[in-house]
Amino acid sequence: xxxxxxxxxxxxxxxxxxxxxxxxxxxxxxxxxxxxxxxxxxxxxxxxxxxxxxxxxxxxxxxxxxxxxxxxxxxxxxxxxxxxxxxxxxxxxxxxxxxxxxxxxxxxxxxxxxxxxxxxxxxxxxxxxxxxxxxxxxxxxxxxxxxxxxxxxxxxxxxxxxxxxxxxxxxxxxxxxxxxxxxxxxxxxxxxxxxxxxxxxxxxxxxxxxxxxxxxxxxxxxxxxxxxxxxxxxxxxxxxxxxxxxxxxxxxxxxxxxxxxxxxxxxxxxxxxxxxxxxxxxxxxxxxxxxxxxxxxxxxxxxxxxxxxxxxxxxxxxxxxxxxxxxxxxxxxxxxxxxxxxxxxxxxxxxxx
Amino acid sequence: xxxxxxxxxxxxxxxxxxxxxxxxxxxxxxxxxxxxxxxxxxxxxxxxxxxxxxxxxxxxxxxxxxxxxxxxxxxxxxxxxxxxxxxxxxxxxxxxxxxxxxxxxxxxxxxxxxxxxxxxxxxxxxxxxxxxxxxxxxxxxxxxxxxxxxxxxxxxxxxxxxxxxxxxxxxxxxxxxxxxxxxxxxxxxxxxxxxxxxxxxxxxxxxxxxxxxxxxxxxxxxxxxxxxxxxxxxxxxxxxxxxxxxxxxxxxxxxxxxxxxxxxxxxxxxxxxxxxxxxxxxxxxxxxxxxxxxxxxxxxxxxxxxxxxxxxx
Ligand code: SF4
Ligand code: SF4
Numbered sequence: 150x151x152x153x154x155x156x157x158x159x160x161x162x163x164x165x166x167x168x169x170x171x172x173x174x175x176x177x178x179x180x181x182x183x184x185x186x187x188x189x190x191x192x193x194x195x196x197x198x199x200x201x202x203x204x205x206x207x208x209x210x211x212x213x214x215x216x217x218x219x220x221x222x223x224x225x226x227x228x229x230x231x232x233x234x235x236x237x238x239x240x241x242x243x244x245x246x247x248x249x250x251x252x253x254x255x256x257x258x259x260x261x262x263x264x265x266x267x268x269x270x271x272x273x274x275x276x277x278x279x280x281x282x283x284x285x286x287x288x289x290x291x292x293x294x295x296x297x298x299x300x301x302x303x304x305x306x307x308x309x310x311x312x313x314x315x316x317x318x319x320x321x322x323x324x325x326x327x328x329x330x331x332x333x334x335x336x337x338x339x340x341x342x343x344x345x346x347x348x349x350x351x352x353x354x355x356x357x358x359x360x361x362x363x364x365x366x367x368x369x370x371x372x373x374x375x376x377x378x379x380x381x382x383x384x385x386x387x388x389x390x391x392x393x394x395x396x397x398x399x400x401x402x403x404x405x406x407x408x409x410x411x412x413x414x415x416x417x418x419x420x421x422x423x424x425x426x427x428x429x430x431x432x433x434x435x436x437x438x439x440x441x442x443x444x445x446x447x448x449x450x451x452x453x454x455x456x457x458x459x460x461x462x463x464x465x466x467x468x469x470x471x472x473x474x475x476x477x478x479x480x481x482x483x484x485x486x487x488x489x490x491x492x493x494x495x496x497x498x499x500x501x502x
Numbered sequence: 503x504x505x506x507x508x509x510x511x512x513x514x515x516x517x518x519x520x521x522x523x524x525x526x527x528x529x530x531x532x533x534x535x536x537x538x539x540x541x542x543x544x545x546x547x548x549x550x551x552x553x554x555x556x557x558x559x560x561x562x563x564x565x566x567x568x569x570x571x572x573x574x575x576x577x578x579x580x581x582x583x584x585x586x587x588x589x590x591x592x593x594x595x596x597x598x599x600x601x602x603x604x605x606x607x608x609x610x611x612x613x614x615x616x617x618x619x620x621x622x623x624x625x626x627x628x629x630x631x632x633x634x635x636x637x638x639x640x641x642x643x644x645x646x647x648x649x650x651x652x653x654x655x656x657x658x659x660x661x662x663x664x665x666x667x668x669x670x671x672x673x674x675x676x677x678x679x680x681x682x683x684x685x686x687x688x689x690x691x692x693x694x695x696x697x698x699x700x701x702x703x704x705x706x707x708x709x710x711x712x713x714x715x716x717x718x719x720x721x722x723x724x725x726x727x728x729x730x731x732x733x734x735x736x737x738x739x740x741x742x743x744x745x746x747x748x749x750x751x752x753x754x755x756x757x758x759x760x761x762x763x764x765x766x767x768x769x770x771x772x773x774x775x776x777x778x779x780x781x782x783x784x785x786x787x788x789x790x791x792x793x794x795x796x797x798x799x800x801x802x803x804x805x806x807x808x809x810x811x812x813x814x815x
Contacts, residue, residue, distance in 0.1 A: 176540075176561075177540030177561070178533045178536050180536060180539075180540070180561050462533060463530070466529045466530055
């Protein structure tokens with residue numbers, strides 16, 4: 150309940166800031182200035198856009214399948230937002246304490262596909278249907294490497310509960326943590342904490358896992374370079390071509406919500422969740438000082454924001470992939486590598502830790 | 503054999519991955535560099551500035567209404583006419599390739615003043631409009647202007663909500679002034695005619711050209727849209743006819759006969775007709791022996807006529 154009360158307004162606020170940030174980053178990368186008119190440095194631009202969007206007419210195309218069309222944005226947003234239920238926000242605040250939280254998250258987020266297909270089919274529009282088909286093909290394909298890369302983390306941390314997983318990556322853990330996860334080195338870093346106890350440091354092979362997770366996550370969120378379902382230049386926006394006003398806004402919200410969810414998940418799985426990156430160094434107990442209720446939230450959101458920035462940076466760097474390239478990447482490269490990494494993770498867990 | 507192929511495949515596979523990582527990281531580095539450079543920004547400096555071509559980093563956007571690259575003082579954009587210096591010679595209107603200058607002169611009996619460079623002014627500008635929406639900013643009008651009153655200024659931002667606002671009016675006369683000046687000139691003309699009629703009632707050939715002039719001007723006075731062309735024939739014809747009076751009186755006669763014939767049936771046409779006939783006359787029989795000077799003038803005159811015909815027909 151706490152997470153619900155926190156995440157819903159947070160998500161809305163994030164979308165406002167995120168859109169602004171994205172436009173600014175895009176502009177700076179392209180030697181432009183971005184929004185500058187509304188408010189100082191254009192800060193209020195997104196709010197102005199939002200107000201405009203809310204005033205727009207809610208159009209229901211004549212030939213559309215009314216029920217599907219109207220329900221689709223809600224389904225998409227609900228599916229994405231349900232994922233937030235299991236995220237551990239900070240020390241002791243974890244929303245639904247589901248033992249199989251990670252599994253639930255992956256499952257519920259996949260429902261997203263259903264909403265997209267509903268939107269594409271319900272619009273009764275070629276382009277929307279094209280977009281929806283692509284989206285379904287893409288999301289289902291990328292679910293495989295995504296799941297495999299996450300499975301590696303699950304193997305290392307031996308749990309599906311995200312809160313427990315987070316605790317195991319910091320100074321609050323009950324288990325011993327060895328440097329790079331190698332027991333034979335005999336360096337116990339559990340009490341040092343900081344970045345040394347993060348999953349990516351506990352078992353360095355997870356870096357590869359993280360890259361795969363990140364790429365697959367981008368594809369799941371339909372972000373460039375994997376935004377084929379939307380691809381404005383070919384499909385005029387894909388599955389949300391026919392939407393306007395608030396319903397279109399929900400799509401936008403869902404997209405940014407998905408981005409944020411992937412970023413949170415990446416931070417929790419690989420970078421210690423709400424744990425501080427600062428280690429205890431001798432008497433300088435930085436980790437102890439920067440661990441707490443508010444610090445936890447700060448670190449988690451901070452890490453998520455860094456990942457969001459990387460997503461935007463990637464988006465404005467790479468061009469969109471072709472459909473065959475997209476499938477190539479998923480099935481020929483990411484999936485096999487993810488399987489290999491998974492295997493190494495298992496071996497690491499058995500022999501090293 | 504098969505193992506070699508498989509090995510080959512594996513190496514291309516690995517190479518692909520390596521290449522992808524390399525190129526992708528290169529791309530990210532490049533965009534990050536630009537992201538950092540965005541802290542700098544281009545300043546609105548003019549082309550005279552030695553640094554104009556040196557600012558290669560940072561954002562290039564200029565927020566136009568707030569900042570603008572200064573244009574040189576010699577910038578050639580919007581036209582300006584210093585109407586006090588304009589002698590209403592109509593040259594600019596003639597040379598303009600898009601016909602966007604619209605001049606309506608009123609003749610005056612005497613010199614009405616001098617321009618700042620001492621050229622006497624003999625015409626009032628009842629109308630001097632330049633339609634900037636049509637203007638192609640070729641600058642031809644400014645080069646032909648004899649008094650250099652028509653110039654291009656450095657003002658380049660003069661967008662309007664209504665295209666009609668692009669018509670710039672430079673004439674400063676009020677309708678009342680226009681009317682009085684017109685009347686004054688007509689009166690003057692009438693007086694002059696009367697005088698002439700008095701003095702030259704003895705010799706026939708002299709009155710005839712006079713009659714011709716009144717005939718041609720009559721329709722154009724009724725329709726004051728065309729007076730643009732009036733000044734030319736008016737000012738020049740007397741010179742022609744004067745010279746002709748002195749030199750070839752006999753040669754004039756057949757011309758007159760032709761004219762009266764042609765003018766009587768169709769009223770609007772006589773304006774054009776007389777000239778070709780003059781030209782014919784002058785080229786055919788008259789000017790062989792004596793006058794070479796007036797000849798180019800009648801030849802020059804028909805030109806605007808040729809231009810005009812397609813408009814009327
Ligand atoms: S600049 Fe060229 S187009 Fe414009 S008014 Fe002068 S002659 Fe005509
Ligand atoms: S050329 Fe110059 S002097 Fe002649 S009418 Fe045009 S602006 Fe006036």
